[in-house]
Amino acid sequence: MRICVYPGSFDPITNGHLDIIDRASKISDKLIVAVLVNSSKNPLFTLEERVRLLKCTLKDKPNVEIGSFSGLLVDFMKEKNATAIIKGLRAVSDFEYELQMALLNKNLAPDIETLFMMTNINYSFLSSSAVKELARNGGKIDGLVPECIKDEVIRKFNLGV
Ligand code: PNS
Numbered sequence: 520m521r522i523c524v525y526p527g528s529f530d531p532i533t534n535g536h537l538d539i540i541d542r543a544s545k546i547s548d549k550l551i552v553a554v555l556v557n558s559s560k561n562p563l564f565t566l567e568e569r570v571r572l573l574k575c576t577l578k579d580k581p582n583v584e585i586g587s588f589s590g591l592l593v594d595f596m597k598e599k600n601a602t603a604i605i606k607g608l609r610a611v612s613d614f615e616y617e618l619q620m621a622l623l624n625k626n627l628a629p630d631i632e633t634l635f636m637m638t639n640i641n642y643s644f645l646s647s648s649a650v651k652e653l654a655r656n657g658g659k660i661d662g663l664v665p666e667c668i669k670d671e672v673i674r675k676f677n678l679g680v
Contacts, residue, residue: 522601523547529569530562535642539607556589576665593628609638
C-alpha cells in the first residue's frame with residue numbers, strides 16, 4: 520500500500536493545494552494531508568480551524584485523510600508507514616527551499632522519497648499569504664479557495680481577529 524503525505528501549514532487551504540491533493544490522491548492508495556502544528560510562520564488560523572477547513576474541503580475524497588504533526592516530518596511519516604512526501608512547485612522561486620528540505624529529509628530518512636508536482640498554471644500565482652492579503656483588504660477570493668471555506672476566511676477578517 521502506497522501511503523503518501525502532503526505536508527503544509529494550510530493557513531488556509533487554497534485551490535492550489537486542492538489541485539495537488541486531487542492529483543496526488545490518484546497516485547496514492549492513501550494520501551495524508553498533514554498540517555504542521557507549530558509553524559514558524561505564526562498561522563492566522565488555529566490548528567483546529569485549519570483542520571476544520573480541510574475537513575470541509577476534503578470530506579468527499581475517500582482515500583484522503585487529515586493528520587497533524589509537530590516536530591520532524593520524517594518522524595510523522597515513519598509513524599504512518601508513509602513512503603513519499605508530495606510537494607507542489609509553483610515557480611523557480613520555490614525550488615531552492617524545496618530542494619534544501621528534500622535533501623535534509625533524504626539525509627534523515629533515506630528510504631523516504633520527495634515527489635514534486637508542478638502546479639496547475641491557473642494557480643501558479645496563488646498562495647495562502649496572497650489569499651489572506653486579499654481578504655484582509657476586501658479583495659475578492661472567489662475561485663482562489665474552496666467554496667465551503669470562503670465565508671469563514673472572510674469572516675476571520677471582518678471579526679478583526
Ligand atoms: O505550507 P508550508 O508552510 O510551506 O509547509 C512547510 C512544511 C510544513 C512542509 C515544512 O516546514 C516541514 O516539513 N516542517 C516540519 C519540520 C521538518 O521536518 N523539517 C525538515 C527537515 S529540517
